Amino acid sequence: MDINTIITGLYITGIGIAIVFSVLSILVILVYVLKQTIYKPAEKTGKKEIGKTKIRVEEKPAETRKPRRETDPKLVALLSAAITAFNEYKASTLKKYGVFKDFPELARLLPLAGVLFKSKIKVSFGGKDIIVDVEELPNNMYKVGVGGKTYIVNYSIQQ
Amino acid sequence: MDINTIITGLYITGIGIAIVFSVLSILVILVYVLKQTIYKPAEKTGKKEIGKTKIRVEEKPAETRKPRRETDPKLVALLSAAITAFNEYKASTLKKYGVFKDFPELARLLPLAGVLFKSKIKVSFGGKDIIVDVEELPNNMYKVGVGGKTYIVNYSIQQ
Amino acid sequence: MDINTIITGLYITGIGIAIVFSVLSILVILVYVLKQTIYKPAEKTGKKEIGKTKIRVEEKPAETRKPRRETDPKLVALLSAAITAFNEYKASTLKKYGVFKDFPELARLLPLAGVLFKSKIKVSFGGKDIIVDVEELPNNMYKVGVGGKTYIVNYSIQQ
């Protein structure tokens, strides 16, 4: 143990603490600047959303609640039906124009792909016709819009 | 800028264009040869299929059609039932002969595996008995044959 | 071909066979030791289970059996409902305390995570209330306990 080493150690400690606090303080300032320049509009909607959430949480005591109507098994069936119809439409379109089944993979994997399909589909369900928006995503995923809500569905039964 | 360089550039251009066209032309010929030697039989069925497709496409205007009967939610239920029965049969067979649950993974991952199961399963569904062919594929996938059609099902509810 | 080489070869063969048999024999002994020191208690339950299995296998002739009642499509619906309710409970809790949706991923990926949720959920199903245990696992998997049985469910419809 050498007194010079200790002194150097104290010096490094002083410098080190000074630098880490000053660098992170600068980051504090920059984050505030970011917030001021960017965040303004988002802030308002954000606060609103928190308020709404609180109300919803209070009206339904946790751990003892029923499943919501919109997401019951019927919805699963409706989504399945919509995707099936969508895939049939897609398959017929692709075949009509000689597009091979391999194409979507190719398109998805190469940079900037985008030959994924998107369509409005009319589904007969429970006696009435429902208009559903279906959009393909990679990996057997589908974005399904129905009744103002959007579901991401992983649907992997292929014929 | 040097005139000799430009001349070399023109020379390279000439050679380059000549080579790229001749090499790709040779490939054109080889692809034709491939087609002549290999494709003959396939060609006929291919043409037929295109014809058939066209008809199907025309009879169903895109974007406003109902889901096909065979792929409605009932099918999902039938497939689930079949795979459940198949898995029960498989589990009992494996246990009977002391085959541990790890085995399929081992078999699948090492080269030339093949200890995946395959079986005919009788399913009671909607009041009548249906015979279904079920074959395991890797990754919780199953090939299910029912009523002359084959479905690839990703079924991942495990008990 | 050199007679000395052959002699060395025979020598290596002798040594080699001796070593491979002695090393693997030592492993035999060690595996027996492992079994004696560790396995005793497990052995009994193991034997019982094999017996039970045999009986079950005999009462149900393979390849021609019906799907079990408990795993029919209704179960799929029940599981869906339970997970939906669970996710709603989770989302409301997370929102209430300002936990962002990214958090579970962060927690799961860094070492020693463990901020996955677990809860008892009451589901109204088929006219009666069922208490279900739901526990999150990584990758959209859920462990669902209902009626004394546990199911691992891959549920990927996200709202």
Place this chain on the structure above:
Amino acid sequence: MVFEGLMHITLGNIVMICVGLILVYLAIKHEYEPLILLPIGITAVLVNLPLTGLTEPPYGFLYLVKHYLIDTEVVPLLIFFGLGAMTDFGPMIADPKSLLLGAAAQIGVFVALLTALLLGFNLKEAASIGIIGGADGPTTIYLTVKLAPHLLAATAVAAYSYMSLVPLIQPPIIKALTTREERRIRMKQLRPISKKEKILFPIVSMITVGLLVPSAAPLIGMIMIGNLFRESGVVERLSKAAREELMNIVTIFLGLGVGSTMRAETFLTYKTLLVLGLGVVAFAAATAGGVLFAKLMNLFSKEKINPMIGASGVSAVPMSARVVQRLAIEEDPENHLLMNAMGPNVAGVIGTAVVAGVFLSMLGG
């Protein structure tokens, strides 16, 4: 010691940081080839911070990436391997004459090469600049590393940027060179391809091109091995690894490695600006070459092709095929040319690799 970075920053560094940020912006906001341009851009920002040692031999991290993975051509070849495992040559096999359109688009390479020579670049530099017109990122990187490594960042950025700009660059050229009647030509649907043909094609083309242009063999060999993995159907594990795990990892290192060459000292020269300008010339000439050659073919063949698909000889898979599809539908909503355009599109990849091979054999490796 610390805070020194601030004192050593040069105007060049600041310019390059802005250039990097612009690439990041374009990648995120407009999705211009984000898989490449985002890593390149942010790495360009990082390496222009002074005194970090990241690009310094022998142990700077980005030096290691550049030296061991890019300079050895490991990364571009593995990307070609992965592209092979992704590519469906079916549309090209179904319509073999699309190979000729893929050859024709290479004219753009030579136009740009000659223009570069006129602007004072030497032969090796001009070849590396010309190849941008092939619109194949990995081929451009492969050739530039061998012929003109000091231009690597410029040619790579040009190649990938203009690939994103294909939807802007090509339509006016296509429209200027074709009549409305030509753009309305319908083409017959492609025949289905048997599995045997798909398996034999990569083997046959690897042997053929390898024998005729040996210096193109690494590029063609790797893409065709990848494609054989894909089409064989028996090594799905490897095919998936080639196009996913390995591809993703290698793409990360490509971005880091190329980005690390964008230091102010080497990048901020008038040559870089010329390269970027010549890149547009190359893309435009390639487009024109493909379209005009298609029109030439129509003079001699009974069954007319829609000359727009010649523009897809510019690889940029599958962007230029989609451009053609879009233009076709504009004129006639029932005229789907997507698959017909995919043939020249993938043929262009082979064509550019052949041209790269020719350059390597004529200009020394």
Place this chain on the structure above:
Amino acid sequence: MVFEGLMHITLGNIVMICVGLILVYLAIKHEYEPLILLPIGITAVLVNLPLTGLTEPPYGFLYLVKHYLIDTEVVPLLIFFGLGAMTDFGPMIADPKSLLLGAAAQIGVFVALLTALLLGFNLKEAASIGIIGGADGPTTIYLTVKLAPHLLAATAVAAYSYMSLVPLIQPPIIKALTTREERRIRMKQLRPISKKEKILFPIVSMITVGLLVPSAAPLIGMIMIGNLFRESGVVERLSKAAREELMNIVTIFLGLGVGSTMRAETFLTYKTLLVLGLGVVAFAAATAGGVLFAKLMNLFSKEKINPMIGASGVSAVPMSARVVQRLAIEEDPENHLLMNAMGPNVAGVIGTAVVAGVFLSMLGG
């Protein structure tokens, strides 16, 4: 020739085999950082079997791993890259003063450094030991490889072990330094963060830290590039590769490489024991530093913060945030501090990287 191993085994080897087995036991039975400690432990067993040649140059397998992947810093930097792709800086951006708590916890590093100097370690060793208090495994490895490679196994094992022990080390210290009233302070919920802020943060902080502390640029650069991949939303393939495929592979090599340095000859010294002891000092001092600084901040600010979240300035993401959450609920079941504690938690990662950069610039790289 064979059976020789038995004759060459030393008492040291036997001790180290037991040490390795203890790590394996803790990893499997108590899940102490199993992703790192299991590979390290079992590799320690393997390299203490005599005459295997596994760690011998030029071709021993573990020598290759150590020499090419650890000594070059490739592995720690790629792990930082992956951590960036996993980390959500949102809670820190929402509450910027948490950055100061992340800085305060670095006090532990300096306390341990000074203690190590008093115990006779030299400056470079003391810095490597001190950095354990930052509770960031990769940063510890990065710095030790550069400053005191002979201590690598000791500091790495200490860093990862104590990270697992955070739930045991921190609570008594936190309780000793806070009153019940302080522990019951409720904090307001964090505001939501916009995507733009999340994208700009890694860019801004990379440039800022890189300019101010260039030697921290490799660490900060890689974590921020990874984070930009994550937040940009346009390169999900690469982001996933960074945090999964590449991360998993690199973690395997980290364990093998670090474990291979745990040979009896180099590991079994009194220094190792001191390092392990100093590691506890470092963690404890860091915890205290964070808590006390939070109390100090309360003296000057109107809106009181719960001083317990200062303890989360010790990174060990997300363990120390969970410790705080648990302690808060003990006092008041409705007081959820998890997200408030995540801010200092991720800030601590940046703070430790800055300190490592300072050490590198002052003590030579």
Place this chain on the structure above:
Amino acid sequence: MVFEGLMHITLGNIVMICVGLILVYLAIKHEYEPLILLPIGITAVLVNLPLTGLTEPPYGFLYLVKHYLIDTEVVPLLIFFGLGAMTDFGPMIADPKSLLLGAAAQIGVFVALLTALLLGFNLKEAASIGIIGGADGPTTIYLTVKLAPHLLAATAVAAYSYMSLVPLIQPPIIKALTTREERRIRMKQLRPISKKEKILFPIVSMITVGLLVPSAAPLIGMIMIGNLFRESGVVERLSKAAREELMNIVTIFLGLGVGSTMRAETFLTYKTLLVLGLGVVAFAAATAGGVLFAKLMNLFSKEKINPMIGASGVSAVPMSARVVQRLAIEEDPENHLLMNAMGPNVAGVIGTAVVAGVFLSMLGG
């Protein structure tokens, strides 16, 4: 310059291209070990095209793969690591005497070694040829790289080809050496194995084999570390990476690296033909050794074993176990021996690694 390839092609090249194509054909059409033989075959085609420079130092791509990944043993060891993460030693732990059957099958290695010596190979070559009888591809490659690198392609191709041919090679030998009564012997079901046993087995066997045969430690160490990852249950991320991401990538490089050694100059010798012939001898002798030793064991033990499971001591996991299962069912449809045969099957992997270690320690590494 171009078209030169055609002029430089030799008859040997053409023969080798055909050999490569035959491997590709067998891999695709008959699924003979496609994961290895397809990459090897197509790479053999590629490297026999003249003047491509792919295998030339210092920067030929396949040279890099061979030099840095195969010659360093990195690839075979990582494959062993992945195999460990895939292998279930349960059946062997449940029935420990299966280890002896795994030892007995190694007799084939020595029969082939002695035959090779009689045919004029030197000791190192003979050992590399003999190990083919172990039916473990990575072990064969590991040993050949160290003892007789010029035979690498021949032994690797032989090992993997005959592994695919196990269903053809083994049945006649098994039938010739057993009576119908013996083949109908039923064996009792295996007991279940506790998790603790599965965790302790890789640790115990690594230490035991490592101490007794240090030169086998790299192979045994890596397979057992992989297996511990698998059985520990706490590092599923790493276990998955070992057997999937890393395994797939490494398998690609194994195929490319081994295939690149199949150039006409080195492969087309009478030695290659002899190696291929001796490989059959090795497999046949290993099968016979296992079966006969099982019959010998029956002489001394009360509880008879079905001697067919001795044939599974030839690793070729799980093919030879399936061969036994099939033969057993032929004689008695209720006699399922699959799991009983898996014990010797995985024991054979350990046995062959031990033999390789013995060879390395006696013949110099």
